Amino acid sequence: MxxxxxxxxxxxxxxxxxxxxxxxxxxxxxxxxxxxxxxxxxxxxxxxxxxxxxxxxxxxxxxxxxxxxxxxxxxxxxxxxxxxxxxxxxxxxxxxxxxxxxxxxxxxxxxxxxxSRLGLPVYDLESMMLNPNRENSNTSHNPESINLSVAEMILKEYA
Structure with a gap:
């Protein structure tokens, strides 16, 4: 039982x-x-x-x-x-x-x-945290730019 x-x-x-x-x-x-x-x-x-x-x-x-x-x-x-x-x-x-x-x-x-759930694989998130975003040279690699990159990826997934 x-x-x-x-x-x-x-x-x-x-x-x-x-x-x-x-x-x-x-x-x-x-x-x-x-x-x-x-x-x-x-x-x-x-x-x-x-x-x-x-x-x-x-x-x-x-x-x-x-x-x-x-x-x-x-x-x-x-x-x-x-x-x-x-x-x-x-x-x-x-x-x-x-x-x-x-x-x-x-x-x-x-x-x-x-x-469905929106999100990122751990590997992708760690890559974003460890490697600067090369798409926009005007952004420095800091928590705010990482947050922006994560938000962009999730919103693209939603769209």
Missing amino acids: RDPEALALEENLSPKGLSSGRQMLIFSGKQESTDLALMVEAFGQEDRSAWDAARIRDALVVEAGVDPSVAGEIAFEVESDIMRHGRERVTTAIIREMVNVKLFFRGLDAKLADH
């Missing part, structure tokens, strides 16, 4: 629902854009919570507009995959990627685009 408390997931996403493709929903609330830019809740905490496949279902419905019954099926499949491999802990980033694979295999490309 499966114990729902057996798995814990490390909470890396904001409960405010930060997601790609839905920025208008974020800014339509009462939140401050400064708070969103800081992402303190999203990455500043290492909370753990008990496993709950309903959170996957709910995230798919809210973030990507997936039909609740399909979202429930995907949540069940992801939960089954994790249980089958005997993992006791799993990060939300891994869960998101597993869900994205399910969306991909179901041909739900528009939903996949809305549910």
